[in-house]
Amino acid sequence: MREKEELVMVTPGEVLGKASELKAGRGAYVATHNNTVYASLTGRRSLNPPPSDSPDKVPPPSDSPDKRPTVEVTGHKAHGAVPVPGSIVIARVAKVMARMASADIMCVGSKSVREKFSGIIRHQDIRATEIDKVDMHSSFRPGDIVRASILSLGDARAYYLSTAKNELGVVSAESTAGATMVPISWTEMQCPLTGQIEQRKVAKV
Structure with missing residues (x-):
């Protein structure tokens, strides 16, 4: 069954399974509020099962896979950055x-x-x-x-x-005069050319 699943195409936000049964690999993430694994990009879903001789009773080292298979989504541009919750x-x-x-x-x-x-x-x-x-x-x-x-x-x-x-x-914001505005407070930015002040939710530098 896992071999068939490798050909399944998924899109961002599609449910891949429960985090209790799957680990989220590249192109996937876990939503903590419902313990569900979702796809974070469009691509082909694949499962990477752990070695069949993995001991069930001994906790695996942190740098090795546990009993759960890892689900990954490989897109056409898999090496590009992908947004995930917290990014x-x-x-x-x-x-x-x-x-x-x-x-x-x-x-x-x-x-x-x-x-x-x-x-x-x-x-x-x-x-x-x-x-x-x-x-x-x-x-x-x-x-x-x-x-x-x-x-x-x-x-x-x-x-x-x-x-x-x-x-x-x-x-960064551009004024109506075409200049890059300068932040002057938490809520205001000013055009260096005209002196005009515009409201913004300014990021602290």
């Missing part, structure tokens, strides 16, 4: 709506992505305090570059992103 990413804001902003993930950590990954920053995930006072259009604008953390893989094959920490938020 810090750099993304470009594509669209800002009343309750959320959509963004295209460009980097995971210091590595650029080779596949297209979409992210959503929801109203409640922009900052940690005074959430009811958050205004999406005063936090982000299309074209802004933001640093965010991955919360989870959400709906519509897009990752939920959070900027609810001091070091997360807008790291």
